[in-house]
Amino acid sequence: MRPGDKRPASFWLLAAVFTLFVLFMYGPTFVIFLLSLQGxxxxxxxxxxxxxxxxxxxxxxxxxSVDIGAALRRSLALGTAVMLITVVLSVMAGLAFRRGFRGANVLFLTVVASLIMPSIIVSLGIALEFRLIDGWLRQVFAATGWTSQLETFNTSLGLFTSALGAHLTWTLPFGLLIMFAVFNRFNRAYEEAANDLGASPWQRFVHVVLPLIAPSVVGIGMFGFTLSWDEIARTSQAIGSVNTLPLELQGLTTTVTSPAIYALGTVTTLVSFVAIGLALLLAWALRARRRPMRR
Structure with a gap:
């Protein structure tokens, strides 16, 4: 489009639709920010x-009676664990699928199927599975005479057991799909050059492959943390006797009638923004570090 030319009417129509879409998506969040700053x-x-x-x-x-600090620490701990496991498993799975193996298609469909299943059904299924594990553990304690463990045992449902597994069913498919996109455009010439120089498979991965895919790995970590941080449905039935911060926030919406609920929503949103900002900053630093190497 040359300077001075008038934009067609379709441009202004699409611009208006886009503006309304942005307001619809982010307007409620902005309103919550404002109302949390009241006197x-x-x-x-x-x-x-x-x-x-x-x-x-x-x-x-x-x-x-709600301990917001404890719920915040639980959510941060769970999000960090989910992030680390998602990164490690996604990279390993990406490397495995890159080489190919028997049953790869079945495994891929199984992983992606968790995105199709309703989140609450996944949560209920995991909770039922761990209830069955609880029954088996009680039978084992009774059969072996471990009366003290039998008396004190409540459930195997917990933050780093059932809740962790529930969150991984949500984050791992995203991590795997990102690795597929990364390796589909990965130039194997770098690895071949490393082989010619006598690098071992481990050296090839650490010094060649990992630095090249590092920004994408950071993106996987960001997805893993933010998806876990905000998750409610998959956590609701599989968390056990404690709550994460999103679950506490959901429960407080029916009991708290002051702007404190907006302050809590603002804090949780800001944590997500900080995580995204740190991930983008780290990805930018890794890309900037690679530019002199390309020259």
């Missing part, structure tokens, strides 16, 4: 009554 007399709706950080201080002191 002590603030309510759940507009107009705002003052501007302060009062409700964030209220949030730090706790919301009734």
């Amino acid at each position: 002590p007399q603030g309510g759940l709706t507009f107009p705002m009554r003052g501007v302060s950080l009062h409700w964030f201080r209220e949030l730090a002191q706790g919301l009734g």
